[in-house]
Amino acid sequence: MKPLERISDYLWEIPTSYKPGMRVPARIYATEQLIQEMDEAVADQISNVATLPGITRSALCMPDGHFGYGFPIGGVAAMDIAEGGVISPGGIGFDINCGMRLVVTNLTEKEVKPQIKKIIDKLYERVPAGVGSKGFVKVSRNEFRQVVQEGAKWCINQGYGWDEDLELTEENGCIAGAYASKISDKAIDRGCNQIGTLGSGNHYLEIQVARPENIVNKELAEAFGITIPNQVVVMFHCGSRGFGHQVATDYLQVFLKVMESKYGIHILDRELACAPFNSPEGQDYFAAMKCGLNMSFANRQVILHRIREVFSDVFGRSAEALGMHQVYDVSHNTAKLEEHIVDGKARSLLVHRKGSTRAFGPGMEGIPDRYKPYGQPVILGGSMETGSYLLAGVSTGAQSFFSTAHGSGRTMSRTKARKQWNGEQLQKDMQKQGIYIRTTSWRGLAEEAGGAYKDVDAVVKATELAGLSKRVVRLVPIGNVKG
DNA sequence: ATGTTC
Numbered sequence: 001m002k003p004l005e006r007i008s009d010y011l012w013e014i015p016t017s018y019k020p021g022m023r024v025p026a027r028i029y030a031t032e033q034l035i036q037e038m039d040e041a042v043a044d045q046i047s048n049v050a051t052l053p054g055i056t057r058s059a060l061c062m063p064d065g066h067f068g069y070g071f072p073i074g075g076v077a078a079m080d081i082a083e084g085g086v087i088s089p090g091g092i093g094f095d096i097n098c099g100m101r102l103v104v105t106n107l108t109e110k111e112v113k114p115q116i117k118k119i120i121d122k123l124y125e126r127v128p129a130g131v132g133s134k135g136f137v138k139v140s141r142n143e144f145r146q147v148v149q150e151g152a153k154w155c156i157n158q159g160y161g162w163d164e165d166l167e168l169t170e171e172n173g174c175i176a177g178a179y180a181s182k183i184s185d186k187a188i189d190r191g192c193n194q195i196g197t198l199g200s201g202n203h204y205l206e207i208q209v210a211r212p213e214n215i216v217n218k219e220l221a222e223a224f225g226i227t228i229p230n231q232v233v234v235m236f237h238c239g240s241r242g243f244g245h246q247v248a249t250d251y252l253q254v255f256l257k258v259m260e261s262k263y264g265i266h267i268l269d270r271e272l273a274c275a276p277f278n279s280p281e282g283q284d285y286f287a288a289m290k291c292g293l294n295m296s297f298a299n300r301q302v303i304l305h306r307i308r309e310v311f312s313d314v315f316g317r318s319a320e321a322l323g324m325h326q327v328y329d330v331s332h333n334t335a336k337l338e339e340h341i342v343d344g345k346a347r348s349l350l351v352h353r354k355g356s357t358r359a360f361g362p363g364m365e366g367i368p369d370r371y372k373p374y375g376q377p378v379i380l381g382g383s384m385e386t387g388s389y390l391l392a393g394v395s396t397g398a399q400s401f402f403s404t405a406h407g408s409g410r411t412m413s414r415t416k417a418r419k420q421w422n423g424e425q426l427q428k429d430m431q432k433q434g435i436y437i438r439t440t441s442w443r444g445l446a447e448e449a450g451g452a453y454k455d456v457d458a459v460v461k462a463t464e465l466a467g468l469s470k471r472v473v474r475l476v477p478i479g480n481v482k483g
Numbered sequence: 484a485t486g487t488t489c
Contacts, residue, residue, distance in 0.1 A: 069484090095484040132486050190486070201484050245485045333484090 003043060004028065004035065010466040013058075014047050021051040021268065026059040029400070029466045034063050034458060037411055041067040042074075048268045049077050053276070054085025056342055056349055060400055062356050063462035064409030064454060069094065070271030073355030076403045078340065081277045081348050086265065087286055088274035089255070091352030093333035094248045096292030098203075098239030099170075100330055100379035100406075101300045102390065105311065106323030109209045109230040113478065115314050116436050119207060120479040122310045127205060127303055128197045129483040130440030135196035137302055144192035145180035148243070151294030152301035152329075160305040162326075167368050169329040170358065173297040178290035184250050187288075191243025191295055196302035198238050198483040200444055202407075204384055205236040205303070207479035214474035220392050221473045223374045224327050233475060234307055234324075235388055237381045238299060238483070239333065244292035251285040277350050286335070293334060300329055327390070328368075328377040330357050332406040340401050351401050359393035359404040359469045367393075378469050380460065382408045384437065385430060385450030387476045389460050396467030404469035405460070408453035417452035418443060430480075439482040448482065 004012040010031055016022040026046040030038060042065045049071055050059040056078045065074030070090025079085030105112075112119070128135055137160075139147060147154045152173025155161055166172045180188075198205060210231045215221050226233070240247075255273040258281055259265045265274065275282040304326065308319035315322060335352045342349075351358075360367050360376040367376040378391040386408070393402060412420075423442025426449055430437050439445040463469045 093484070098484070199484075200487080203484085239484070242485060249485090249489095 010462050014043055019047050022047055024050050024055050024058045026050045028061040028065065029462060029468065030063045031458065031462050034454065034462060037454060038065060039067045042072045045072040046075060048272060049075060049091070051268060052077065052079065052086055052088065052272065052274060053265060054079035054081065054083045056080045056347070062403070062405040063459045064355070064405040064407050066410045068354065070269055071354050074405065074409060075352070075354045076356050076400055077352045078349040078401045079277060081350055085277050085350055086274035087277045087282045087335055087350055088272055088352065089248045089252050089285065090271050090273065091354050092289060092335050093354045094245045095239035095333055096244035096247060096289055097296030097331045098333045099296060099300065100235060100237050100332065100381050101304060102327040102379045103234045103304060103307065103324055104225040104327055105232045106228060107232045108228060109232060109478065112207065112232045116207065116479045119310060119314050120436050120438055120481060122314065123205060123307065124438040124481050126306045126310055127481060129199070129481055131200045133197045134193045135302065137195040139192055139195070141188050141192055144188055147195065147298050148180050148183065148291035148295045149178050150174055151297040155298050155301035160302050165301065165304065165326045168326045169297060170331055173301060173329070175290045175293045177287055178294050179287040180291060182284045182288040183247065183291050187243055187246035187250065190246050191241060194241040194243060195298055196306065197241060197299065198303065198481065199241050200441065200483040202448055203238040203483035205481040206234070206384065206477050208233050208235055208388065208475035208477050210473050210475055214476065216471040216473060220374050223371065224377050224390060224472060225325055226473055235379065235381065235475065236300070236303060238303065240292040240296040240299065243295045247288050247292045251288060254281050289335065293331065297329065328379060330379050332357060338401070341398070349401065351403070353403050355406050356403045357406045358402060359391070359397050360402050361393045361395035361397050378404055380405060380407060382456030383450040383453035384448055384477060384480050384482060385433065385435065386456050387474055389456065389474055390472045391460065391469040392472050394467060394470050397469065400468050404463045408456040408459055410452055411454050412452050414447040417447045417449055420451070421446040421449040435477050435480060437480040437482055445482055
């Protein structure tokens with residue numbers, strides 16, 4: 001039996017009495033149905049998070065939560081840096097700044113559908129996918145150090161994208177305080193040929209349609225650029241590739257060495273390795289992790305450039321003429337220093353979001369001026385078969401440090417999914433459902449079957465009921481490049 | 484997620 005107390009129809013609490021060392025309660029946002037489906041391990045993992053130094057108010061898990069490395073995926077933990085708050089790679093994820101970007105077109109489903117095979121085949125060719133894939137952007141190691149300090153801004157300067165893309169990216173695509181001097185040569189080696197690559201696992205690039213019946217909030221949809229019935233959009237999901245992975249690996253080792261001996265921090269699970277934010281090791285990782293953020297922003301920027309090239313090629317018009325404006329780019333795996341009001345006082349908190357999206361409400365600093373009246377766009381990627389959502393941040397999101405879900409969330413392990421589905425058969429089945437898909441790996445495709453994920457509509461509904469974010473439009477896939 | 488077991 002799970003140690004959960006029901007707070008409301010969409011919120012559950014694990015009291016501090018559940019486990020020795022819990023500093024605050026743990027809370028899971030989910031409907032009863034979603035709680036039933038949730039991994040037993042989530043309650044255990046999120047209550048471990050509640051023992052970490054500096055954790056403020058409560059350790060949170062979003063409705064798409066599932067088992068992860070140390071922290072559950074879907075975890076949110078805000079650490080008070082003035083109270084010995086820690087930074088933990090396990091609370092950010094190995095794939096630093098794994099995230100989503102959404103771009104609109106002025107094309108309709110009717111215009112795109114006849115070309116879908118051509119578009120996807122070209123995208124498959126032009127956006128390298130799969131484990132170990134290399135990008136077309138050739139940079140020296142020193143140039144790559146510049147990339148990880150400048151992020152998407154570096155790409156724009158090189159001609160990969162439009163100036164406006166930056167203002168429509170979280171942190172304007174370049175987070176300050178990223179120092180390449182804090183990065184190992186090994187991480188530089190792994191990352192320097194990976195700019196503009198999709199990766200593998202749950203990373204994908206999808207052509208989607210905004211059908212009129214799926215517009216939930218017309219005003220917000222229009223504000224975010226969804227203005228035409230059956231408008232075609234492109235959504236993609238990828239991260240910092242081997243670079244971010246190496247950064248996380250390097251600093252996990254550092255933290256494991258100093259955590260107990262130097263800082264006297266005792267943890268229940270070594271996967272929660274951490275160091276005080278205000279310590280040399282914590283600050284070094286923070287600066288290195290920001291390089292991971294920037295690598296990922298650069299990666300998505302170059303991929304956007306290639307998507308524009310492909311559409312331009314297929315339709316014989318410029319990307320400008322095709323109206324290929326970016327809606328937004330959001331991170332799913334970060335820790336950010338933010339000011340939040342706790343017990344009536346403004347506090348500096350390091351907000352870890354792992355498989356969770358920042359969802360700032362209307363009027364807040366840090367969201368593009370054009371979206372200020374509406375709230376921050378949130379791009380939530382569902383499974384490749386079912387659909388995804390564009391959401392918006394709301395003022396009641398203060399309860400979760402303005403964080404919401406990031407996707408559907410798995411219901412079963414990759415191993416289990418592989419046993420249940422066959423990649424080649426799944427491709428055929430998806431074709432019958434009107435989704436043309438290309439993949440580098442049949443095995444990888446089987447792992448990502450829609451049936452291995454929770455009901456995205458239920459997850460999104462739960463975030464809306466709880467007041468974490470609200471629905472704008474549901475997007476359905478017609479083509480997919482699966483990493 | 485990941486040069487999918489330094």
